[in-house]
Amino acid sequence: MDLPHLLDSLYSVTAIPIIPFNGDKIDYEGHAKNIDYLMANNYLDEGRKRVIAIAGTSLIHHIPETEQLRLIDATGNQMGSDGILISGIVPNPIKQAGQLIEAQSELKRPPDVYLLMPLTGISSPEGIYEQYMEFADQHGNSCDARLIYYFRQKRDIDAVISLLNDSPHFIGVKIGTDEDDVQPIVNGVGDSGIVMWGIGDRCTRPAQLGTKGHTSGIAVAYARASDEINNAQRRGDYQTASQIEADIAPLEEIRFWNGRVYNYSAVVETMILSGFESIEAGTGAPFNPRVPQEIQEQLRAITNELKRYH
Numbered sequence: 001m002d003l004p005h006l007l008d009s010l011y012s013v014t015a016i017p018i019i020p021f022n023g024d025k026i027d028y029e030g031h032a033k034n035i036d037y038l039m040a041n042n043y044l045d046e047g048r049k050r051v052i053a054i055a056g057t058s059l060i061h062h063i064p065e066t067e068q069l070r071l072i073d074a075t076g077n078q079m080g081s082d083g084i085l086i087s088g089i090v091p092n093p094i095k096q097a098g099q100l101i102e103a104q105s106e107l108k109r110p111p112d113v114y115l116l117m118p119l120t121g122i123s124s125p126e127g128i129y130e131q132y133m134e135f136a137d138q139h140g141n142s143c144d145a146r147l148i149y150y151f152r153q154k155r156d157i158d159a160v161i162s163l164l165n166d167s168p169h170f171i172g173v174k175i176g177t178d179e180d181d182v183q184p185i186v187n188g189v190g191d192s193g194i195v196m197w198g199i200g201d202r203c204t205r206p207a208q209l210g211t212k213g214h215t216s217g218i219a220v221a222y223a224r225a226s227d228e229i230n231n232a233q234r235r236g237d238y239q240t241a242s243q244i245e246a247d248i249a250p251l252e253e254i255r256f257w258n259g260r261v262y263n264y265s266a267v268v269e270t271m272i273l274s275g276f277e278s279i280e281a282g283t284g285a286p287f288n289p290r291v292p293q294e295i296q297e298q299l300r301a302i303t304n305e306l307k308r309y310h
Helices: 003-010 028-040 065-079 094-105 124-144 154-166 178-190 204-209 223-234 240-258 264-276 294-309
Strands: 013-016 048-055 083-089 113-116 147-151 170-175 194-197 215-217
Touching: 003 083, 003 170, 003 194, 013 204, 028 048, 028 065, 028 124, 048 065, 048 147, 065 083, 065 094, 083 094, 094 113, 113 170, 113 294, 124 147, 124 154, 147 154, 154 170, 170 178, 178 194, 178 204, 204 223, 204 240, 215 223, 223 240, 223 294, 240 264, 240 294, 264 294
Parallel strands: 013 048, 013 215, 048 083, 083 113, 113 147, 147 170, 170 194
Antiparallel strands: none
């Protein structure tokens, strides 16, 4: 896909499905079921393709390299050419990240875009710029890799803007800080790439400030809500987008409460409580068990209210 069409396709909902686990093992059949749900329940207008990312909410930080490769392969094969596939890449260590991109680029159905997840450990803005410019040059040229930067450190804002302006391989940035950073990044990036909102479906104010599209961790359960928010924003109908946001806000509040503590497990719980047979929640995951009883009771009421968006 040429870059202008790809960027327009990314001006959408990026659905990030939870990976279902059975004990400590990935339930690949359940994952395929969730991908089928997202592909079959596409409410995006104008015949737009579904965008799916295997990224942070999917728990890639807790999955070894070999399983990540298998997961991306399975997701791409399930989607075929009918959607846009984004692969989240953890850049620690950077050499391993490069090897993973090289391996994924050789798959029968490789990712369309790679999302560079937040770096852990000690770094500086100068180091971020230098290392990622080198990384992008190497893998952009050898693997035709197109990269999106996940922005989580305010101190790195100038380095990130420079990456988008200076590297043809960085095509976008996903904002994961707050609304204050939207306009500086949008103004700094200009036409050099897409600026997406990365903190869930409460995204209408960022859209009014200039972001294009958003990521959603709840789309695997409530695809219609996420899609209709994006449809409304693309046509400038921020009132409708805000009304839908208000409906899903109680779930988002729980997901992002206290440093995103229930980002994964609240989605799993709503999937279980919903009783929907079209999706698979699993049994909980590494570092992310089922939610406490009091949270479950809150989610039970929320789930009943949101069933119409499934």
